[in-house]
Amino acid sequence: MARITAGIAASHVPAIGVAFDNKRTSDPYWAPVFKGFDWVKEFEKDEKPDVIVLVYNDHASAFDLSMIPTFAIGCADEFAIADEGFGQRPLPPVPGHADLAAHIAQSVILDEFDLTVVNEMAVDHGLTVPLSLMFGEVDKWPVKVVPIAVNVVQFPPPTGNRCWSLGEAIARAVESFPEDLNVQIWGTGGMSxxxxxxxxxxxxxxxxxxxxxxxxxxxxxxxxxxxxEYLRESGSEGIEMVMWLIMRGALGSNVEELHRFYHVPASNAAVGHIVLRPT
Structure with missing residues (x-):
């Protein structure tokens, strides 16, 4: 059966994607940021995940203020790279795992979570920047992705407890999928x-x-x-960290910390990153 073997969290600062695309990763300003992800790049080469359940927030690419679901799941075979106003990032399209996504949707909805099913959407820097940080420059992505989009843009966002519980429901869904898959779950966004x-x-x-x-x-x-507390202590966009709790909730009660990285600044944000193993 499918199994969740690791949880990874990382910031998704859009300027990181710009630096990556313009080959500025060795610039004095950006080098410490990219060096902080050297460890996880080797980790991913060794782990060889089949699928990533990638929790992120959309930045008015697939959704806008006319319609923002609290939780949405992408169930397509492929996701285009969004144009966020400056053209598409020069990246290959993101391959989906439609069968696993549909299974998660069914399982989670029957588990009494109201999840919006999206069969066609473009993905923006919230999803693509973490992929670039973990896998570097690629002609095609080495994994399939199940995107989980979370509203942290329009008040009210979901609570941390609700996010944690959704992570638990996603874990139950993955574990009941009959195909033998190495699945990772990522939480993105933040930090302060x-x-x-x-x-x-x-x-x-x-x-x-x-x-x-x-x-x-x-x-x-x-x-x-x-x-x-998120708003007061980490700024108006620090609320994105509730998405990390979906990742953490999917890993169960006990975890082993494999790697941690923190750096200030990257553009006008802090960069945080952690890799966890369920035990």
Missing amino acids: HQLQGPRAGLINAQFDNAFLRDLVSDPQRLRLMKHI
Whole structure:
């Protein structure tokens, strides 16, 4: 049967994608960011996942303020690269795993989670930047992807507890899929950052590092953290970290931390990254 073998979290700062596409990864400013992902690139070569359930948020590419589902799953065989206003990133289209996605959708909806099924959508930097960081420059992606889009744009976003519970439901769905698949689940977004208003440029390294630590040592604290604490401590866009809790919830009670990285700044945001193994 299919099994979740690892959980990975990473920021998806759009400027990282610009630096990657323009071959600026060795520039003094960007080199520390990309070096922080050297470990996971080797890890992925060794692990050879078949499918990634990739949790991210759309940035007005597939959805906009006229319609934003709280949770949506992409069930297509392939996902085009979105044009976010400056043309498509020069990347191959992202291959989907429609059978696993449909199975997850059915299982999770019957598990009483209202999940929007999307059969055609383009994916933006929220999904493609983590792929570039983990796999580098490729002619075609070495894995298939099941995108899970989460609303962290329009209030109210889902609670951390609801995200955690969705992760548990996704794990049950994966484990009941009959095909023998090595599946990873990724949570993307964050860490602390604010893009507008008087606090634009806010970065809270203390909050970020406590969040990374407690993904392992005290996930219950994160599961129950209120929206207002994310907003106050990590900025208006720091709420994206609830998506990491979908990843963490899918791994079960106990995890082993394999790798951790944190760097400030990347553009006007903090970059966080962690790799976990369910035990």
